[in-house]
Amino acid sequence: MDLYLAxxxxxxxxxxxxxxxxxxxxxxxxxxxASKFYYPIVVALDQYLKSTDKQEINFDFNLTYFNSASTKxxxxxxxxxxxxxxxxxxxxxxxxxDEEDDTIKEFGQEVAEDFPMLELFLIETSQA
Amino acid sequence: MEKIESSNKAGLSEIExxxxxxxxxxxxxxxxxxxxxxxxxxxxxxxxxxxxxPVIENNKPIGLINRNxxxxxxxxxxxxxxYNRKSCISFMDKTPLVVPEDMSIQELSFKVxxxxxxxxxxxxxxxxxxxxxxxxxxxxxxxxxxxxxQAEKNRLVMESIxxxxxxxxxxxxxxxxxxxxxxxxFYLHWEPRDKVGGxxxxxxxxxxxxxxxxxxxxxxxxxxxxxxxxxxxxxxHVLIEKNKSDPAGxxxxxxxxxxxxxxxxxxxxxxxxxxxxxxxxxxDGSDDGMDAAFIWVDLKNKNFTFSGAKTPLYTLNPGDTxxxxxxxxxxxxxxxxxxxxxxxxxKTSQFTEGMNIYMTTDGVIDQIxxxxxxxFGKKRYTANIIENSKKTMTEQKDLLLKExxxxxxxxxxxxxxxxxxxxx
Numbered sequence: 038m039d040l041y042l043a044x045x046x047x048x049x050x051x052x053x054x055x056x057x058x059x060x061x062x063x064x065x066x067x068x069x070x071a072s073k074f075y076y077p078i079v080v081a082l083d084q085y086l087k088s089t090d091k092q093e094i095n096f097d098f099n100l101t102y103f104n105s106a107s108t109k110x111x112x113x114x115x116x117x118x119x120x121x122x123x124x125x126x127x128x129x130x131x132x133x134x135d136e137e138d139d140t141i142k143e144f145g146q147e148v149a150e151d152f153p154m155l156e157l158f159l160i161e162t163s164q165a
Numbered sequence: 166m167e168k169i170e171s172s173n174k175a176g177l178s179e180i181e182x183x184x185x186x187x188x189x190x191x192x193x194x195x196x197x198x199x200x201x202x203x204x205x206x207x208x209x210x211x212x213x214x215x216x217x218x219p220v221i222e223n224n225k226p227i228g229l230i231n232r233n234x235x236x237x238x239x240x241x242x243x244x245x246x247x248y249n250r251k252s253c254i255s256f257m258d259k260t261p262l263v264v265p266e267d268m269s270i271q272e273l274s275f276k277v278x279x280x281x282x283x284x285x286x287x288x289x290x291x292x293x294x295x296x297x298x299x300x301x302x303x304x305x306x307x308x309x310x311x312x313x314x315q316a317e318k319n320r321l322v323m324e325s326i327x328x329x330x331x332x333x334x335x336x337x338x339x340x341x342x343x344x345x346x347x348x349x350x351f352y353l354h355w356e357p358r359d360k361v362g363g364x365x366x367x368x369x370x371x372x373x374x375x376x377x378x379x380x381x382x383x384x385x386x387x388x389x390x391x392x393x394x395x396x397x398x399x400x401x402h403v404l405i406e407k408n409k410s411d412p413a414g415x416x417x418x419x420x421x422x423x424x425x426x427x428x429x430x431x432x433x434x435x436x437x438x439x440x441x442x443x444x445x446x447x448x449d450g451s452d453d454g455m456d457a458a459f460i461w462v463d464l465k466n467k468n469f470t471f472s473g474a475k476t477p478l479y480t481l482n483p484g485d486t487x488x489x490x491x492x493x494x495x496x497x498x499x500x501x502x503x504x505x506x507x508x509x510x511x512k513t514s515q516f517t518e519g520m521n522i523y524m525t526t527d528g529v530i531d532q533i534x535x536x537x538x539x540x541f542g543k544k545r546y547t548a549n550i551i552e553n554s555k556k557t558m559t560e561q562k563d564l565l566l567k568e569x570x571x572x573x574x575x576x577x578x579x580x581x582x583x584x585x586x587x588x589x
Binding site for chain 2: 104137138141
């Protein structure tokens with residue numbers, strides 16, 4: 038089952054098209070209750086990864102802000118993906134950031150270091 | 166754990182408990198189906214304030230006659246002649262809202278809203294718990310009480326947060342005084358997002374130097390403030406003459422203390438799949454801690470030792486054109502995913518007089534703003550430092566804050582903000 042959550046004031050758009058092996062998060066993440074927001078996402082992702090083998094999974098990561106509670110939850114997500122990448126699937130993470138946004142860029146570098154099985158590409162975007 | 170909130174009758178809950186449907190009750194005469202429409206007309210004529218007239222049978226309400234609907238109906242051609250002598254139930258609303266006297270104002274509000282505009286206009290009938298008619302309440306009174314209740318609750322919450330802010334500030338005062346007596350040139354600026362917050366600074370003066378900590382605890386607002394008080398009392402307790410020059414060691418002690426005190430140990434081992442994530446995202450289990458910069462400055466031997474938990478230190482020597490960044494370790498203090506025995510790293514450097522040292526919590530770096538709505542970032546922060554480094558520390562603070570506020574613009578503040586700097 039695919040998972041789609043529309044963006045709100047404090048949470049990002051989550052578009053996990055499991056059927057197409059295409060995942061995307063976009064926007065900002067600082068939900069008041071982080072556990073409540075991430076729990077269904079993590080559970081759905083876990084179930085999907087368990088039943089998926091020898092696929093190429095693409096994850097478009099396009100967040101411009103996430104607070105510390107979200108950071109912990111995002112790490113859980115990357116941990117799951119990393120695990121899957123080391124055993125069953127190929128996981129490509131497209132880490133989008135604005136050319137001037139060194140904060141998000143550094144974060145991407147950190148994720149690449151901490152989760153070496155992910156094929157993480159830093160993708161600089163420039164907006165007018 | 167047993168939920169006790171619902172039976173709690175203190176303070177805020179007490180205010181709610183004091184207001185029930187009965188508080189709104191008007192003792193209005195009721196009539197019975199034996200009464201005629203003529204009698205209803207007379208009643209409305211003699212009691213101009215009454216909008217709804219309840220109809221009861223065997224002391225139990227069966228309907229509510231609305232003044233305007235009744236008058237309009239009776240004013241139609243021949244209606245008076247036709248209905249005058251008939252039972253008053255002809256024009257009554259047979260399904261008015263009926264509530265027991267002890268229903269809470271909140272539940273009553275939901276019921277009134279759900280029953281549509283009819284109830285707001287006509288009012289509702291109040292009975293005892295056996296359903297015996299007692300009186301009526303009006304929509305107007307309900308709106309007034311709900312508004313007052315809300316204002317009173319807000320006032321109480323704001324008052325308690327304002328006072329909490331007084332307490333939190335008074336905890337910061339000692340640190341400020343210790344820093345003042347250690348240094349000539351410095352700034353410390355603490356700006357919680359919600360009056361109180363999870364950011365904190367701590368300073369203790371020793372004979373040969375001072376220890377300064379900039380702390381960013383989990384959360385903001387009241388929960389964040391709770392954490393800062395826990396952290397600062399731990400730190401105050403463990404920081405002594407013997408270990409003042411070992412900030413990394415202090416972080417390790419703090420890490421263990423927080424984990425022990427809050428029971429934050431990695432308990433996901435051996436669990437699989439959903440059970441594992443349920444545990445990880447468990448709302449009852451806390452996962453709190455702090456990011457921090459700890460620095461010991463030895464004024465006698467002219468060196469400093471820094472240890473960082475996901476927080477760097479920024480230094481600038483006179484004449485430098487670039488800010489040097491000393492990175493901290495990547496683990497926060499106390500969090501579930503930080504191992505119990507984790508060791509942070511001490512980084513010691515000699516300093517020459519005139520060196521500037523800067524610290525900030527992530528509230529500045531991560532704030533969204535600017536024309537692209539992206540984070541303020543380290544580049545902007547260090548560029549501001551370079552640009553203003555020859556000015557006094559107070560001027561530097563003002564200029565940094567000005568750029569920060571301008572950058573934030575119309576965006577909401579995302580986090581607590583604390584900045585500190587000093588000249589050696």
